[in-house]
Amino acid sequence: MSELEKNRRYNIASTIRKAISAQRTLGHQDIMCSAYLSKRGKKLNSIDRSPSKNFTRLMHQYIQSEGPDKLRVELRGNDDVLLWTKTFSFDVEPTPMVSTQTDFQGLGEAEVNDLLNQKIAELRRNEELEELRTDNEQLSHENDQLKKQIEEMEEVVEAKKKVEYYANILGLAFPGLAKMLSATPLGNTLGALAGIEDTSTSTEESEKTQRETIIELVSEFMQSLDDALLGQLYLVFIELSNNPSLIGGLLAHLTQQNEQAS
Incomplete structure (x- = not known):
């Protein structure tokens, strides 16, 4: 060929x-x-x-x-x-005729072929470069789209984590809050959200002190934990029992973390 x-x-x-x-x-x-x-x-x-x-x-x-x-x-x-x-x-295009006159002093056939091949090689390089530029622009566009999708997915995951976190907090807090506020107009509403019966109908429950209600709430929370988390909470309680003054600092730290997360 x-x-x-x-x-x-x-x-x-x-x-x-x-x-x-x-x-x-x-x-x-x-x-x-x-x-x-x-x-x-x-x-x-x-x-x-x-x-x-x-x-x-x-x-x-x-x-x-x-x-x-x-x-x-x-x-x-x-x-x-x-x-x-x-x-x-x-x-096939006709082959250009080259003058064979003896007085022609220009380039020979070999030199002309060399120049032609050099020009063709240059054109090939330019076309390859243009093709690479096009491919690079396409890949860059696709990369930007993938980055955008990853950022959106990360935002969705982060939002889901926050929703699950606050849902767990509300699920644990509603029963205790409903019992603590049973004597107020808000008690029935919290009781319904927590899935417990109307506290106003229980005389024994209304006689409990706020201290007893808090202790009961902590007990319910501990019972809801699996063995691994319960063991970790036990170690925290040991440290707090050795130094009860740490409770205030721990509460302030958790409150600050929640505010930063929100």
Whole structure:
């Protein structure tokens, strides 16, 4: 195969890659590619709906084996919608005649071929660079989208953690609050939210002191813990029992943490 034919094949592949990249930029991701080859009007073996990542390599193989004089390429998206099409010709261009006069003092054939090959190599490098720039812009855009999705997911997870945290606090606090405020108008409402009966109907409960209610609330909370958390709480109680003055500092620390978290 001549150098001219190789260059033509390379330029066709480059044009198709740019078209695929442009369609992806427009939002078409699942692109299927087809190539219809013909010679003197007769249909040859063709490529039907190949994934875009394998298409140009496969197209080179078909062009080399079939030897077409025309090639029609189609890019299709979802629901087989035609996104882009172009017909390429492989007609051999006439070779320019070089003067053979003995008085010609210009460049020789070898020098002209060298300059031509250098120019073609330069064009290839420029096309490859442009293609890399396009791919880099596409990847950068996709990376920004992924970063945005990760940030949104992290915000959702953080919000969920806060909701679960305050839900646990409310679930533990409502029974004790309802009992402590049973003598107030708010007692019935808290009792309903906590899932306990109306405290106003229990004479024995109303006679309990606030101290007894708090102790009962702490006991209920301890019973709701699993063995691991209960063991950890026991160690905390040992430290507090050895130095009860730490209770005030611990409460202030927890209050500050909750305010910072909110």
